Amino acid sequence: MTDALITHEQDKVVVKTATDVVAATVGPLRLSLREALSTGSSHLVVDLGETQMVDSMGIGLLISAFNSISKTGGQMEIVNASADLLALFKTMRMHQHFRISGK
Amino acid sequence: MTLVAPALLDLRITLPASLNAVEEFFRSFRRQHGFVSRPGESFVAELLLREALINAVVHGCGRDGKQQIYCRIRRRGANLTFLVRDGGEGFDWRKWHGRDSAATAESGRGIEIFRRYANRYRYNKSGNCLTIWKRFSQEMEHD
Numbered sequence: 001m002t003d004a005l006i007t008h009e010q011d012k013v014v015v016k017t018a019t020d021v022v023a024a025t026v027g028p029l030r031l032s033l034r035e036a037l038s039t040g041s042s043h044l045v046v047d048l049g050e051t052q053m054v055d056s057m058g059i060g061l062l063i064s065a066f067n068s069i070s071k072t073g074g075q076m077e078i079v080n081a082s083a084d085l086l087a088l089f090k091t092m093r094m095h096q097h098f099r100i101s102g103k
Numbered sequence: 104m105t106l107v108a109p110a111l112l113d114l115r116i117t118l119p120a121s122l123n124a125v126e127e128f129f130r131s132f133r134r135q136h137g138f139v140s141r142p143g144e145s146f147v148a149e150l151l152l153r154e155a156l157i158n159a160v161v162h163g164c165g166r167d168g169k170q171q172i173y174c175r176i177r178r179r180g181a182n183l184t185f186l187v188r189d190g191g192e193g194f195d196w197r198k199w200h201g202r203d204s205a206a207t208a209e210s211g212r213g214i215e216i217f218r219r220y221a222n223r224y225r226y227n228k229s230g231n232c233l234t235i236w237k238r239f240s241q242e243m244e245h246d
Contacts, residue, residue: 056212084146
């Protein structure tokens with residue numbers, strides 16, 4: 001199964017995850033995010049519509065993507081997060097870094 | 104992986120110290136048991152146990168799939184207890200205890216998750232056995 005689908009919408013690059021963002025999947029997802037960032041787009045969107053769980057390593061991966069795009073002056077947002085994930089991201093203060101919206 | 108369930112909510116599990124084994128366990132567990140019936144509570148319970156197992160795999164056993172991790176899951180009414188033990192030399196939990204991760208740090212959030220979501224957690228002295236207690240707000244119903 002493909003771990004993520006990368007598409008382009010105007011000036012945005014969208015990475016739609018097809019799995020949970022957890023320890024066992026951060027490796028392939030990191031490659032997908034790197035590929036998305038290599039396009040030079042200044043706006044990264046991570047669509048978590050198909051994701052039920054994000055663990056601490058998944059949070060680390062999302063922060064890593066944010067750090068990368070921030071270095072080039074770009075921005076990042078997370079969309080389609082479940083209510084559980086929204087609560088987790090807020091608890092872990094991720095909403096201080098980038099915009100996060102739910103389903 | 105072996106899954107032994109001597110009682111409905113007193114599960115004793117041993118699994119290889121690999122990330123794929125952890126995923127396989129959760130896929131199976133979601134199908135067969137689930138922790139609790141309420142979705143939000145089930146998410147929190149899974150998150151806590153995931154962090155415990157991942158710490159054991161990564162920090163306790165160095166992702167050495169030849170090593171084994173022992174896990175016990177107990178539920179008594181609204182109280183859920185996880186015990187996770189590995190055969191490694193132990194995780195240096197004191198390094199992370201009581202600390203929030205730096206805002207843009209890309210690692211180091213596992214113990215912060217325990218602190219924020221569990222009622223209590225305790226490592227043994229050597230750091231290779233972790234117990235987590237979580238009390239939910241109401242009597243839990245099993246699926």
